[in-house]
Amino acid sequence: MPDNGRITIRDVAAATGHAVSTVSNALAGKRHVNEETRRQVKEAAERLGYRPSAVARSLRMKLSSTIGVLVPDVSNPAIPEFIRGIDDIAVREGCTILLCNTDELVERQVSQMQTLLDRQVDGMILISQHCDTPEVRKLLDGKTPFVLIQRRSSRFRDDYVGSDNLQGMRDSVTYLHGLGHRRIGLVTGPGTSSTAQERFEAFEATIADLGCDEDPDLIYRGDYTVEAGYDAMHYFATLSKRPTAVIASNDVCALGVQDAASELGLSIPQDLSLLGCDDIDLARLRRINLSTLHLPKREMGAAAAELLMRRIHSKRPPTPREIIIPTELVLRESCAAPADGGNAKRPAERRPLVSPG
Amino acid sequence: MPDNGRITIRDVAAATGHAVSTVSNALAGKRHVNEETRRQVKEAAERLGYRPSAVARSLRMKLSSTIGVLVPDVSNPAIPEFIRGIDDIAVREGCTILLCNTDELVERQVSQMQTLLDRQVDGMILISQHCDTPEVRKLLDGKTPFVLIQRRSSRFRDDYVGSDNLQGMRDSVTYLHGLGHRRIGLVTGPGTSSTAQERFEAFEATIADLGCDEDPDLIYRGDYTVEAGYDAMHYFATLSKRPTAVIASNDVCALGVQDAASELGLSIPQDLSLLGCDDIDLARLRRINLSTLHLPKREMGAAAAELLMRRIHSKRPPTPREIIIPTELVLRESCAAPADGGNAKRPAERRPLVSPG
DNA sequence: CGTTTCTCGAAAAACGTTTTCTGAGGCGTG
DNA sequence: CACGCCTCAGAAAACGTTTTTCGAGAAACG
Numbered sequence: 001m002p003d004n005g006r007i008t009i010r011d012v013a014a015a016t017g018h019a020v021s022t023v024s025n026a027l028a029g030k031r032h033v034n035e036e037t038r039r040q041v042k043e044a045a046e047r048l049g050y051r052p053s054a055v056a057r058s059l060r061m062k063l064s065s066t067i068g069v070l071v072p073d074v075s076n077p078a079i080p081e082f083i084r085g086i087d088d089i090a091v092r093e094g095c096t097i098l099l100c101n102t103d104e105l106v107e108r109q110v111s112q113m114q115t116l117l118d119r120q121v122d123g124m125i126l127i128s129q130h131c132d133t134p135e136v137r138k139l140l141d142g143k144t145p146f147v148l149i150q151r152r153s154s155r156f157r158d159d160y161v162g163s164d165n166l167q168g169m170r171d172s173v174t175y176l177h178g179l180g181h182r183r184i185g186l187v188t189g190p191g192t193s194s195t196a197q198e199r200f201e202a203f204e205a206t207i208a209d210l211g212c213d214e215d216p217d218l219i220y221r222g223d224y225t226v227e228a229g230y231d232a233m234h235y236f237a238t239l240s241k242r243p244t245a246v247i248a249s250n251d252v253c254a255l256g257v258q259d260a261a262s263e264l265g266l267s268i269p270q271d272l273s274l275l276g277c278d279d280i281d282l283a284r285l286r287r288i289n290l291s292t293l294h295l296p297k298r299e300m301g302a303a304a305a306e307l308l309m310r311r312i313h314s315k316r317p318p319t320p321r322e323i324i325i326p327t328e329l330v331l332r333e334s335c336a337a338p339a340d341g342g343n344a345k346r347p348a349e350r351r352p353l354v355s356p357g
Numbered sequence: 358m359p360d361n362g363r364i365t366i367r368d369v370a371a372a373t374g375h376a377v378s379t380v381s382n383a384l385a386g387k388r389h390v391n392e393e394t395r396r397q398v399k400e401a402a403e404r405l406g407y408r409p410s411a412v413a414r415s416l417r418m419k420l421s422s423t424i425g426v427l428v429p430d431v432s433n434p435a436i437p438e439f440i441r442g443i444d445d446i447a448v449r450e451g452c453t454i455l456l457c458n459t460d461e462l463v464e465r466q467v468s469q470m471q472t473l474l475d476r477q478v479d480g481m482i483l484i485s486q487h488c489d490t491p492e493v494r495k496l497l498d499g500k501t502p503f504v505l506i507q508r509r510s511s512r513f514r515d516d517y518v519g520s521d522n523l524q525g526m527r528d529s530v531t532y533l534h535g536l537g538h539r540r541i542g543l544v545t546g547p548g549t550s551s552t553a554q555e556r557f558e559a560f561e562a563t564i565a566d567l568g569c570d571e572d573p574d575l576i577y578r579g580d581y582t583v584e585a586g587y588d589a590m591h592y593f594a595t596l597s598k599r600p601t602a603v604i605a606s607n608d609v610c611a612l613g614v615q616d617a618a619s620e621l622g623l624s625i626p627q628d629l630s631l632l633g634c635d636d637i638d639l640a641r642l643r644r645i646n647l648s649t650l651h652l653p654k655r656e657m658g659a660a661a662a663e664l665l666m667r668r669i670h671s672k673r674p675p676t677p678r679e680i681i682i683p684t685e686l687v688l689r690e691s692c693a694a695p696a697d698g699g700n701a702k703r704p705a706e707r708r709p710l711v712s713p714g
Numbered sequence: 715c716g717t718t719t720c721t722c723g724a725a726a727a728a729c730g731t732t733t734t735c736t737g738a739g740g741c742g743t744g
Numbered sequence: 745c746a747c748g749c750c751t752c753a754g755a756a757a758a759c760g761t762t763t764t765t766c767g768a769g770a771a772a773c774g
C-alpha cells in the first residue's frame with residue numbers, strides 16, 4: 001500500500017510477509033535466499049511497481065552510480081562529442097552523467113566540483129585548463145577518482161586521455177611544408193591548456209627542423225573560439241610578410257579564420273592554406289571542406305570513462321595511466337601549394353574569384 | 358575528527374559540544390539559534406571543512422536539487438544550446454543537471470526516465486518525440502514536474518516551451534513567395550515531432566493561401582539529420598519539375614541540402630534558394646551563410662527551466678503554461694529570386710560560378 | 715508567588731536502503 | 745547423541761541529514 005506515495009521496500013516486505021532484509025537480499029541476489037521466497041518477493045515487487053530509491057542506496061552504499069562531467073561549455077562543437085563517448089560507457093555501466101559548464105572560470109569550476117563531491121559522484125571527468133590550480137587540486141587529491149581529457153597537469157600524474165599533439169602537429173607542419181609553404185601561421189590556444197602548449201612546442205620544433213620561417217609574428221594566441229580565429233586572420237592580414245598557410249589549433253578556431261579570409265577576399269586554398277584540428281562533424285561539409293587533424297572524440301570520451309570505471313571499481317588505486325591517441329590528417333580542400341611557390345608576399349593583391357571584374 | 362574520511366555533522370557537533378540538531382539549525386538558519394552558538398558552529402564547520410552530504414539531505418528532504426534533462430543526442434548542434442540555457446537557470450537555483458541521451462528510442466527513454474525518477478530528480482525537461490507514448494506518459498503522470506521543449510503532446514496539456522511554428526513557417530514561405538518562388542520543397546522532420554508536424558501543416562496552408570504549387574512530390578520526410586537533408590536534395594534533383602527553393606525544417610538538415618547541392622553543382626542561391634530553421638551558431642559563417650528562422654535556443658532552454666522551477670517550488674500544481682516563442686527570419690545569402698522568374702525547369706543546366714569556363 | 719509564554723538546545727524519529735548480527739532448524743559426522 | 749556446520753530469514757544497526765518533540769530555564773504577567 002503506497003500510504004505516502006512512494007512504494008518502499010517495506011511495502012513489499014509487508015505484502016509478502018517477509019522482512020525487509022530478506023526482500024533486499026532477494027532482489028539484489030547477493031545472499032542466498034530460498035527460491036520460493038525469491039519468487040514471491042519478485043512477484044510482489046513487480047506487482048506493486050517497486051523501484052528502489054537510488055538516493056537511499058547511495059547513502060548506504062556510498063556509491064551513487066553517478067559521474068560528474070566538467071566541460072568549459074557544451075555549446076562548443078567539439079565538447080558534445082566527448083560527452084557522447086562518456087555517456088556511451090556510462091549507460092553501459094548504469095551510471096548517469098552530472099553535467100557542469102565551467103566557462104573556464106576557476107571559481108565556477110571549484111564550486112561545481114564541490115557540488116559534485118557533495119553529491120557523492122563516483123568519479124569525475126574533467127575537460128578543463130585549471131587542473132593545476134591549487135584550489136582545484138585540493139578537491140582532487142581526495143579519494144574521488146577522476147580523469148582528465150585533453151588538458152593534463154604538468155606537475156601531477158593522473159589518468160589522462162589526450163591526443164598525440166607532437167605527432168599531430170608535426171604531421172600538419174610537415175604536410176604544409178611538403179606543399180611548399182615556408183611561412184606558416186599558428187593560431188594557438190591559451191597557454192594554460194596543455195594541449196595548446198604541446199601543439200605550440202611541436203609547431204616551433206618542427207618549423208625549426210624543416211627550416212621554415214621562425215617568426216614570432218606568425219604566432220597568434222587565441223582562446224579556441226570562432227572569434228579568436230577571426231581576429232587571428234585579420235591580424236595576419238596586417239603583416240607585411242603574411243603567412244601562406246595557417247594552422248589553427250582547433251576547428252572552430254579554423255572556422256573563424258576561414259570566415260575572416262572570406263571577408264578579406266582571400267580564397268582558400270588558392271590564397272591561403274588552412275589546417276584545422278579536431279575534425280568536428282561539420283568540417284566535412286563541402287562548404288567548409290576543412291583539412292584537419294582527426295580526433296576520435298567520441299572514442300576518447302569513452303576511453304576516459306573506461307579509465308574512470310577501472311579506477312572506481314578497483315580496490316587499490318591503480319597507477320595512473322595516460323592514453324595518448326594518435327591523430328590522423330584528413331585532407332579535404334583547404335590546403336594547396338602556395339600561389340607563388342612559397343615566397344608569398346601579396347595574397348592581398350589577388351582578387352577573389354567570385355568577382356572576375 | 359574525520360574517523361572515516363568524511364566529516365559529518367556529528368563531527369562538528371562533537372567539536373562544538375552541541376547537538377547535531379543545533380548544528381543543523383545553526384547552519385541552515387531555519388530555526389532561531391543563539392547568536393554565539395551559531396558563531397561557534399559556523400567557525401567549527403569552516404575549520405573542519407564540513408560539507409553537508411547532498412544525498413543524505415535528499416533522502417530526508419525528498420528534494421535532490423537535481424533536474425533531469427532528456428535529449429535525443431547532445432552531438433546534434435541545436436541541442437547543446439538548449440542545454441546551456443537550462444544550465445544557466447539550474448546553477449542560479451543551485452541545481453545540477455543529469456543528462457541523458459535517448460537517441461529517440463522509446464525504450465531507452467523509458468529506462469532513462471525510470472533512472473531519473475529513482476534518483477529523485479526534482480523535475481525533468483524533455484526534448485523528445487515520444488511524449489505521447491503510453492509507457493512514457495505512465496512515468497510522467499506521477500508527481501515529478503516536467504516541461505517539454507519543442508515537442509508537445511497533442512493529447513495532454515503540459516508545461517511547454519516551443520517556437521511559433523505557424524508564424525515561422527508562414528514567414529518563410531511568404532518570404533520565398535515574395536522573391537518569386539512558386540515551387541517550394543519542404544524537408545520535414547518526423548511526424549511524431551509536434552514541431553515538425555506544425556511546420557508541415559503551416560507550410561501546406563501557406564502554400565495553398567499563396568497559390569504556390571501544391572505538389573506532394575515537394576514534401577520529403579526526413580529525420581532532422583544532415584543525411585536526411587542530403588538525401589532530400591538528391592531526391593528533389595530527380596524530379597522532372599524541381600523546386601526552385603527548399604525549406605528545411607532544421608538547420609542541420611539544411612546543411613545536408615547545401616552539401617548535396619554543392620555536389621550536384623547547384624549554386625545557392627543562384628540555382629536554388631535554401632531556408633533553414635533554428636539558426637544554429639554556425640549558420641552565420643560566410644561559408645555557410647544560411648538564411649534561417651532564428652530560434653533563441655538558449656533563452657528557450659532557460660524559459661523551460663524557469664517553468665520547471667515554478668512548478669517545483671509551488672505548493673499546488675499550477676495550471677500548465679505553454680510558452681510560444683516567436684521566431685525571426687534572419688536573412689543571409691542563401692535565398693534569391695528564382696533564375697527564371699519562378700518557372701524553373703533546369704537548374705542542373707546552370708554551372709556553378711566557380712568554374713567560369 | 716504561581717502560571718503562562720518564550721528562548722534555546724538536546725534527544726529522537728524519520729527518510730529508504732544495505733549489511734551485520736542473531737538465531738532457528740536441519741543435517742552430516744565423529 | 746553431541747557437536748558443528750550449513751541454509752535460511754528476521755531484527756537491528758548503520759548511512760548523514762532534517763524536523764519534530766520534548767524539556768529546562770528565564771522572563772512576563774496575573
